[in-house]
């Protein structure tokens with residue numbers, strides 16, 4: 001499972017082979033490479049794509065040399081301080097293997113679609129924190145990048161016994177003193193006609209996901225800090241301390257460093273909620289995921305059926321920036337599924353007009369204008385050329401008449417035909433014009 005490279009005759013290599021063998025991790029071909037390497041010799045090490053490179057250096061390696069290896073792509077560097085370093089290598093590979101297996105498992109791939117290296121890297125960090133950590137996790141990323149899904153993943157992978165409780169901090173009403181978090185006693189405020197448990201109680205033993213934590217009112221930030229530090233809180237209007245214990249996952253699309261600088265977010269709370277920070281990439285940073293995600297959302301929208309995509313539709317998807325990220329892509333897929341008549345691929349005419357590129361924009365290669373899409377649809381339905389011409393003629397007459405308030409003469413002039421031609425086609429009664437006698 002792990003391959004050792006470099007200095008095969010070295011005593012370290014023999015020790016490593018034995019330790020990896022004993023742990024059932026030795027052998028070539030899998031995703032882990034252990035490189036025995038002396039940075040003083042300056043041989044560059046390049047990780048192969050998709051493989052993790054663990055570099056074992058002599059204990060004489062200097063700090064700049066070690067950091068140069070990390071910057072060069074080594075996943076980790078362990079210095080050989082004696083045979084016990086072999087155990088550290090084994091532990092490191094076992095942990096990577098456990099994380100990689102979860103990231104590739106249906107528990108993750110069924111929930112989170114996408115195989116771009118950018119998404120895989122974020123998921124790997126998230127799964128490692130969920131599996132091996134217990135501290136609060138902060139998920140950052142633009143709106144619609146999947147932060148709530150990330151919280152669901154942490155909850156599922158962390159195998160918490162309790163519930164996942166989701167609370168959007170933008171919905172907290174300041175006048176209720178954080179009752180959504182703490183719960184309240186009967187009569188605590190106008191309308192509190194019975195006592196109610198809040199999110200802290202509901203999440204006990206499970207996971208609390210605080211979405212948009214950057215919007216948490218400043219007054220409640222100190223209260224949250226105490227709950228995260230000490231696990232104690234009082235219901236609004238109550239004076240009994242209650243205990244709770246949950247895994248906290250927070251998310252924001254705000255720049256919390258800027259919020260702290262502006263005095264809108266407490267630095268002590270930030271350090272408390274961000275023991276692990278994972279950034280989800282925007283959709284435009286991982287264009288390879290766009291089409292698989294669009295197909296996934298189309299399947300979701302059409303209950304399993306997955307129409308093909310005309311090349312121009314794929315090109316359009318690739319060319320779009322998607323500022324609303326996956327939420328915007330999902331909405332587009334649902335709109336397209338509602339328009340799609342089928343059979344055959346999704347055509348550009350089925351993409352709502354607001355998504356079309358501007359006339360003066362760079363038109364993505366292969367983009368089909370609506371007329372071309374209409375002709376293709378006719379061809380697919382077996383409509384011949386003369387019928388197509390007749391359909392276009394009728395449509396042109398209808399539109400010209402509508403443009404000119406039903407005046408056949410003016411419509412005829414606009415179309416460059418006699419008004420008789422218009423009358424014949426539409427059976428429009430001949431109108432008396434001021435020049436008619």
Ligand SMILES: Nc1ncnc2c1ncn2[C@@H]1O[C@H](COP(=O)(O)OP(=O)(O)OP(=O)(O)O)[C@@H](O)[C@H]1O
Nearest residue numbers: 111112113114142143144145146147148149326327
């Ligand atoms: N990788 C993914 N695979 C499948 N669906 C996804 C993926 N990422 C996000 N989605 C879907 O996209 C939509 C938006 O995701 P989500 O609500 O998790 O984003 P968010 O970052 O929390 O948004 P906001 O910042 O607005 O709260 C949801 O319908 C979600 O199920």
